[in-house]
Amino acid sequence: MPSAEMSRPVVEGVRFSTADHVLEGELAYPEDRDTPLGAVVLAGSHPLLGGNMHNNVVRGLGDGLAERGWATLRFNYRGVGRSEGPRVDVARHMAEFWQTSHVSGEMDLWQDVQGAVDFMRATLDPSLPLVLIGYSFGCALLPAVGRAANPAALIAVAPPLGKHDYSNFADSRCPLLAIVSEDDFTLEQPRLKAWFDTLPEPKRLVQKASDNHFFRGHEPWLVETASAFLEEHLP
Template sequence: MIQLTTRSLTFPCGDLTLEGAVYLPESTPAPGVVVCHPHPLYGGDMENNVVLAACRALAGRGFAALRFNFRGVGRSDGAFDQGQGERDDVRAALAYLGALPEVDEQRMGLAGYSFGAMMAAEVASAALRALALVSPPIAHSDLRVDWGCPALLLGGEQDPIAPADRLRALAEARGVELRIISGADHFWWGFEEELGGTLADFFQRHLR
């Protein structure tokens, strides 16, 4: 069984201080993954069930996993910035995790759920080894698609916010991986274990 250390933390983002928590495996330096939470104005935070499931599954496979609160959420400074400043929050989280001595900064991944998936897609670049987007709300928003790294689109079959047919079309057009989970909707209640395992499998293929 993998031995883990979990610790609460804060890290800077410009003039703001953001709160987070990091899962660190016993064997280091480990590949690192930042996980971004859903929309702050609809109750999204780093305690979300999808975020927790992702981090725990990744940690169980020997990854360092960081979850954090966007600006204005929980104990993080600032206020919601309509998805503008939140991009900087993601960049700051990646920089913080990659700078930890327990983390191999050359093996970094990024994941996001719903609003967090949109922010992750905006920030992704060739500097990352892998990107996973869970339930990106493409029924209501355009999704940046020039990511520059291997990507996974993960959705629920019963999700009207991230419709499965649109995810399939996007995956085919971009040549990226796709997983649609039968029976799951946008909130993933009851499907956390399958979701976490799918994400861990993806990052294991690309970060190991």
């Protein structure tokens, strides 16, 4: 793996199709590199909790890794921003969401991540390594995509372990990096340890107090941590 170089990213607005919808996204890539180091797809947090492609973590990692030579895609889930799909129906969804932090059908959003992966495969040289990065709720969607997409690495930023099923990460066959904020309101240390113990090697857990669940002001650190992990583990 060549050492990552800093280069200014180009950010292009793109649209791509999933099985059911056309979604909008932003493709970021280095301006002065013919071939990127690989493709990164970013799955953001829950669409009802600010999960969109302008979120600071998603945007920070997308632009930051593009500066370091990666082509990255962040996107809006169905129904968010200019992505097609049903909008939030307040009366139907909000009472349920307030009580449970879930809405019915939310796990189907893995298909949106799959659409983003397909777009990257079609746009870039398909032999380039693929990295899937999830933030918060987006982490829970990665295993479903990972089974078919054969990623070179998974990165889970602030996985809310108590809220979804993360047991299927144990089946992943690629290096995995988990980044957790020590003061995250969703964090349960015993659960984190138990989950991390089930994961196959190679794996790494990085913890630091980073503005609760939100990493505001810590985006460069996220990029640095992710980039160092990828440099170390990708051939």
